[in-house]
Amino acid sequence: MSNGTKNDFIKIPRDLWKDEYCTLSVTAKWLYICLNELEQRFNNQVEGKYFYHSDQQLCDITGMSINVVKRAKKELRRYAMGLVYMDTNPPKKKDDNKFRSTIFRLLR
Numbered sequence: 158m159s160n161g162t163k164n165d166f167i168k169i170p171r172d173l174w175k176d177e178y179c180t181l182s183v184t185a186k187w188l189y190i191c192l193n194e195l196e197q198r199f200n201n202q203v204e205g206k207y208f209y210h211s212d213q214q215l216c217d218i219t220g221m222s223i224n225v226v227k228r229a230k231k232e233l234r235r236y237a238m239g240l241v242y243m244d245t246n247p248p249k250k251k252d253d254n255k256f257r258s259t260i261f262r263l264l265r
Contacts (some may be wrong), residue, residue: 182232207260
């Protein structure tokens, strides 16, 4: 058994498996776990509790398709409001979806 370092583990709140959130799909829970890891990584480097990623970046991180990521985000917005805050950062130009991203803040 190897000796783990501080960066080998992430904290995941047990609330994710409580009755209130037990109906969340596996993909929504996986997205939350990935967001949790990103928050722990980026909040150590950036002042403030918010971070952002595009849907395509989340696809690359989670291994899910774009449609699955969008459904999981929608599910987290609807049913897990106590776990995560999301807001859409509109694109800078009207037709430029490349800059469209979601701002995240984990509440637990």
